[in-house]
Amino acid sequence: MKKSGSDILKSINLKALIESLIAIFVGFLIGAIVLLAFGYDPVTTYSALFQGALGSTTGIASTLAYSTPIMLTALTFAISARTGIFNIGAEGSFYFGAIAAVIFTNIWGNMWFGLFMGMVLGALWGLPAAFLKVYRGVHEVISTIMLNWIAWFFVLWLVVGPYANPNDPNKTLRIPPSARLPLIGNTNLSIAFIIAVFAAVLSYYILWHTILGYGMRASGLNPRAAEYGGIKPKQAIIWSFIIGGIMSGLGGAMKIMGEPPTYAISQGMANVYGYGFDGIGVALVGRNHPLGIIFAAIFFGMLRAGTPLMQIEAQVPLEIIKVIQGIIVITVAIPGLYDLIKNAITRREV
Amino acid sequence: MEEIPVLEMKGIVKIYPDGTKALKGVDLTVYQGEILGLLGENGAGKTTLMKILFGMLHPTAGKIYVKGEETRFKSPADALANGIGMVHQHFTLVEVFDALHNIILGMEGHGMFSKIDVEKAKKKLQKLMDDLNFQVPLNVPVEELPVGVQQRIEILKMLFRDVEVLILDEPTAVLTPLEVEELFQVLRKLKAEGKTIIFISHKLNEVIELTDRVTVIRKGEVIGTVKTSEATPQILARMMVGRDVVLRIQKPPKEAGKPILKVENLWVKGDRGEDAVKNLSFEVRAGEIFGIAGVEGNGQTELVEALTGLRNLERGHVILNGIDISGRSPKELYELGIAHIPEDRTHMGLILDMTVTENAILGLQWREKFKRWKGTIDWNKAKRHTNNLIGEFDIIAPGVDAPVKSLSGGNQQKLIVAREVSKQPVLIIASQPTRGVDVASTEYIRNYLVKLRNEDKAVLLVSADLDEIIQLSDRMGVMYEGEFMGVVKPEEVTTEEIGMMMGGIKYEEIRK
Incomplete structure (x- = not known):
C-alpha cells in the first residue's frame, strides 16, 4: 500500500501543485484589492466566507454538496483533456443524467437503477461528438457546444412536457423517496459527495493504472507514438467521451436524486444549468488531475457555500464573489500559459 | 599569417x-x-x-x-x-x-x-x-x-x-x-x-x-x-x-538462414496519393542484416510504415515466417515478433512527456509480465523491467520516473533499441537508428544490431547514412523512387557505384 501511495504522488506534478496554491493565494490577494476598490473590507468578507463555508456542520455540508456536481463535470473535462480532447460537452451529459434520474426512478424506484441510467444516458450523449470527431474530423469544441444546446432544448421539452409534475407545474416529477440518496448524519449532504470522490479516485485509477488509461494518455500526448505503440488513438478518444459522459451523467443524476428538498428538475432547468462549464474551471485549477480536482471542487464549493454569509455579513454582492472566482481561474491559468511561452522561446533558441 | x-x-x-x-x-x-x-x-x-x-x-x-x-x-x-x-x-x-x-x-x-x-x-x-x-x-x-x-x-x-x-x-x-x-x-x-x-x-x-x-x-x-x-x-x-573511434564494426562472416521476411510485389502510397513504393520484392533472412540505402524521401519511410502496420498496403504481400501479415495492426505484428526502431525518435518512438518507465513499455503494455489483473498495469513490474533495460544498455537516466525528455538524444535512442529488443523479436526493422545520436551511442547501437544478427535474428536496416549501411549490411538494396536500383553485397561494389544507384542508375547499367 505504501508503494502505491508514492505512485500517486509521482502522478502529481509537485510544481503544478505549488503553482496552483500560489495562484489561489494571488487570486485572493487581487480579490482583496477588488473588494477594497469597491469599498468592502476584505478581512470581514473573507472571514465571512470561511465562516460560512467551514464554520459549522451545515456550512461544511453545504460546501461539499456544492462541490459534488462540479467535481464530476470537471472529471469529464480532465479525462478528455488527458486524451488530447477539449471536451466541453459535460453540460449536455449533465442534463441527460438529470432527466434520466427523473424518468427511470419513476419507473422503478431504485436508487442504483437511477444512478445507472443517469450514467448510461450521459455516456450515450458523449457519443455523437466522439463519432463526429473520429470519423468526420469535426472539432469537438464546435460539436459539443452545439450538442449542448440540442441537449438543453430536448431536455427542456421533457421537463415542461411529458415529465412535468401535474401537481406542481414548476417542476418535473419528483424522485420517489425510495430512490433518493441517503443523507449523511443530520445534514443536507447526501452520499453523492462520497460517490463523486470515489469517481475521482476511480478516474485516477483508470488513467494511471489501466492499459486503457495508459493508451488514452499516450494518445493525448502524442497520437503518432501511441499508434506506433499499438494503441488506437481513435478508440482512446471514443473511450474518453464515454467515460467523461458517464461522469457528467452521474453528476446530473445525483444533483436531482441527492439534493433536498427539491428532488426534481425545476422550471427552466435552473438547478441543472451551468455545472458543466463550472467544471472546466475546476479541472483547470485541479490541473486535469482527478485528485487535484477533488480539492479544487471543494475549494469552489467553499466559495459558493460562503456566498450567503458574505452577502449578509459583509454585504458583498454575488457578482463580486463571481469576480473573485474568475480571477482565481485566470491566475491559475497563468503558469500554464507561461510554460507554453517559455517552451516556444527555448525551442527557438536551441 | x-x-x-x-x-x-x-x-x-x-x-x-x-x-x-x-x-x-x-x-x-x-x-x-x-x-x-x-x-x-x-x-x-x-x-x-x-x-x-x-x-x-x-x-x-x-x-x-x-x-x-x-x-x-x-x-x-x-x-x-x-x-x-x-x-x-x-x-x-x-x-x-x-x-x-x-x-x-x-x-x-x-x-x-x-x-x-x-x-x-x-x-x-x-x-x-x-x-x-x-x-x-x-x-x-x-x-x-x-x-x-x-x-x-x-x-x-x-x-x-x-x-x-x-x-x-x-x-x-x-x-x-x-x-x-x-x-x-x-x-x-x-x-x-x-x-x-x-x-x-x-x-x-x-x-x-x-x-x-x-x-x-x-x-x-x-x-x-x-x-x-x-x-x-x-x-x-x-x-x-577524445579517443580512437572504431571506424569499422567487427562483423564475423556468417551464413544467412531461412527467410524470415518476404516482401512480394509491394505497392504503397505516400501521403499525397503518389506511388511511394513500386512493386518492391525482397527478403530478409535469419542472421543477416539487409540494408536499404538511398536518399531520404525515396519511399523508405512508406515502406517501413507499411511493414510495421502503420500504413495501408496498396497491393502485394508481406510474409513473416510463412504467415501473411499484410494489413495487420502494429499490436498484432509485435506479437508475431516484429520490433520497430522508428526513424523519428521524438515524434514516434517516444512520448517525451511520459516517464522513462512509461516509454519503456510502449508497445509492450499488454504483456503478461506487466499485468496486475486484467486490463491493469503493475508499475512495479514495469519499473523492474525498465531498470533491467537501463542496466543492460548502459542508459544514462536520472531515474525510471524521470520524464524521458530529460535524457540525451543518444540515451533516448538506446532506450528505444532496448525496448524493441525486449519484445524478443524475430525481425528488427531499424529505421535511421543512429540519426542525431552521439558517436558513442551510435557505435553501441551498430554493434548491437550486429549482435542481433549474430544471434540469428533478421535485421532490416534503413538508413540514409551510407557508411552505416556499408559497414553493417550483409546485403543491401539501394532505393530510388520506390524501387531498388540494385541489391548487392556491400563489399562487391564501390561507394561511387552506390552513389550512382542512389542517383537513379540501375546496377546492371553501371556494370555494363
Whole structure:
C-alpha cells in the first residue's frame, strides 16, 4: 500500500501543485484589492466566507454538496483533456443524467437503477461528438457546444412536457423517496459527495493504472507514438467521451436524486444549468488531475457555500464573489500559459 | 599569417537559462578567403557558436571582432549588415513563395506600402547567378523544388545580401552525393571569389575534402585547429571524440538462414496519393542484416510504415515466417515478433512527456509480465523491467520516473533499441537508428544490431547514412523512387557505384 501511495504522488506534478496554491493565494490577494476598490473590507468578507463555508456542520455540508456536481463535470473535462480532447460537452451529459434520474426512478424506484441510467444516458450523449470527431474530423469544441444546446432544448421539452409534475407545474416529477440518496448524519449532504470522490479516485485509477488509461494518455500526448505503440488513438478518444459522459451523467443524476428538498428538475432547468462549464474551471485549477480536482471542487464549493454569509455579513454582492472566482481561474491559468511561452522561446533558441 | 582575421571570437561563453553550459570559453579565428571546417559531435556546441556569430543568440560572455573591431550583434540583421550570413540546417524559406520572392524577403523596404522593385532585384540576382554559374529557377514555388535547389536558394539569399562570411550548418545532411559534389564546387568557387566560408559538419570525409583548416569542438570547448592538409580522418576523429573511434564494426562472416521476411510485389502510397513504393520484392533472412540505402524521401519511410502496420498496403504481400501479415495492426505484428526502431525518435518512438518507465513499455503494455489483473498495469513490474533495460544498455537516466525528455538524444535512442529488443523479436526493422545520436551511442547501437544478427535474428536496416549501411549490411538494396536500383553485397561494389544507384542508375547499367 505504501508503494502505491508514492505512485500517486509521482502522478502529481509537485510544481503544478505549488503553482496552483500560489495562484489561489494571488487570486485572493487581487480579490482583496477588488473588494477594497469597491469599498468592502476584505478581512470581514473573507472571514465571512470561511465562516460560512467551514464554520459549522451545515456550512461544511453545504460546501461539499456544492462541490459534488462540479467535481464530476470537471472529471469529464480532465479525462478528455488527458486524451488530447477539449471536451466541453459535460453540460449536455449533465442534463441527460438529470432527466434520466427523473424518468427511470419513476419507473422503478431504485436508487442504483437511477444512478445507472443517469450514467448510461450521459455516456450515450458523449457519443455523437466522439463519432463526429473520429470519423468526420469535426472539432469537438464546435460539436459539443452545439450538442449542448440540442441537449438543453430536448431536455427542456421533457421537463415542461411529458415529465412535468401535474401537481406542481414548476417542476418535473419528483424522485420517489425510495430512490433518493441517503443523507449523511443530520445534514443536507447526501452520499453523492462520497460517490463523486470515489469517481475521482476511480478516474485516477483508470488513467494511471489501466492499459486503457495508459493508451488514452499516450494518445493525448502524442497520437503518432501511441499508434506506433499499438494503441488506437481513435478508440482512446471514443473511450474518453464515454467515460467523461458517464461522469457528467452521474453528476446530473445525483444533483436531482441527492439534493433536498427539491428532488426534481425545476422550471427552466435552473438547478441543472451551468455545472458543466463550472467544471472546466475546476479541472483547470485541479490541473486535469482527478485528485487535484477533488480539492479544487471543494475549494469552489467553499466559495459558493460562503456566498450567503458574505452577502449578509459583509454585504458583498454575488457578482463580486463571481469576480473573485474568475480571477482565481485566470491566475491559475497563468503558469500554464507561461510554460507554453517559455517552451516556444527555448525551442527557438536551441 | 600576419593578416588581420576577418572574424575573431574570443572567450565565448554561453549558459542557457536552464543552466546548461553550451560553450565554455571558445576562441575562433577565421581568415579572409578560407574555408574553415567546424567539426564536432552532436551537441558539441557548433551550432550554438554559429548562432551567436549570426546574432541569433547572445553570448553570456566573450567578444566578437570583425576585421579587428569589436562588434556586438543584437540580431541576424546586425550580422548581415556586417557581412555575415548563415544557411541553417533547417531551411527558412517560405514554401509557397518562389525563389525570387524568398530571396528579396526582408529587403522590400521599411514603409508598409513602399513598393518592391522586383525587376531591379531580379536583374541583380540574375547577374549574381550568371557570375557564379549557379542557377536556380526563379519563378517556381520553392516547395516544388528539390532540397538541393532549396539550399542553393538559401545560399543565394545570403549572397544577395553581399555577405563576406557564409556560415553553413550541416549543409550536406539532406543532399545526395551528387548534390554534395555540386555544392562543394560552388563553395570552392565562392572561395575563389574571396568569400570566407565556415562549414559546420560532423562528417570527416567532407571536412577533409573541402576545408583549408579545421577547428574541432568538443563539449563546448575548442580542442584544436589543424591545417586540413596535415589532418587524417583518424586525427580528426580522435580530436572530435577524445579517443580512437572504431571506424569499422567487427562483423564475423556468417551464413544467412531461412527467410524470415518476404516482401512480394509491394505497392504503397505516400501521403499525397503518389506511388511511394513500386512493386518492391525482397527478403530478409535469419542472421543477416539487409540494408536499404538511398536518399531520404525515396519511399523508405512508406515502406517501413507499411511493414510495421502503420500504413495501408496498396497491393502485394508481406510474409513473416510463412504467415501473411499484410494489413495487420502494429499490436498484432509485435506479437508475431516484429520490433520497430522508428526513424523519428521524438515524434514516434517516444512520448517525451511520459516517464522513462512509461516509454519503456510502449508497445509492450499488454504483456503478461506487466499485468496486475486484467486490463491493469503493475508499475512495479514495469519499473523492474525498465531498470533491467537501463542496466543492460548502459542508459544514462536520472531515474525510471524521470520524464524521458530529460535524457540525451543518444540515451533516448538506446532506450528505444532496448525496448524493441525486449519484445524478443524475430525481425528488427531499424529505421535511421543512429540519426542525431552521439558517436558513442551510435557505435553501441551498430554493434548491437550486429549482435542481433549474430544471434540469428533478421535485421532490416534503413538508413540514409551510407557508411552505416556499408559497414553493417550483409546485403543491401539501394532505393530510388520506390524501387531498388540494385541489391548487392556491400563489399562487391564501390561507394561511387552506390552513389550512382542512389542517383537513379540501375546496377546492371553501371556494370555494363
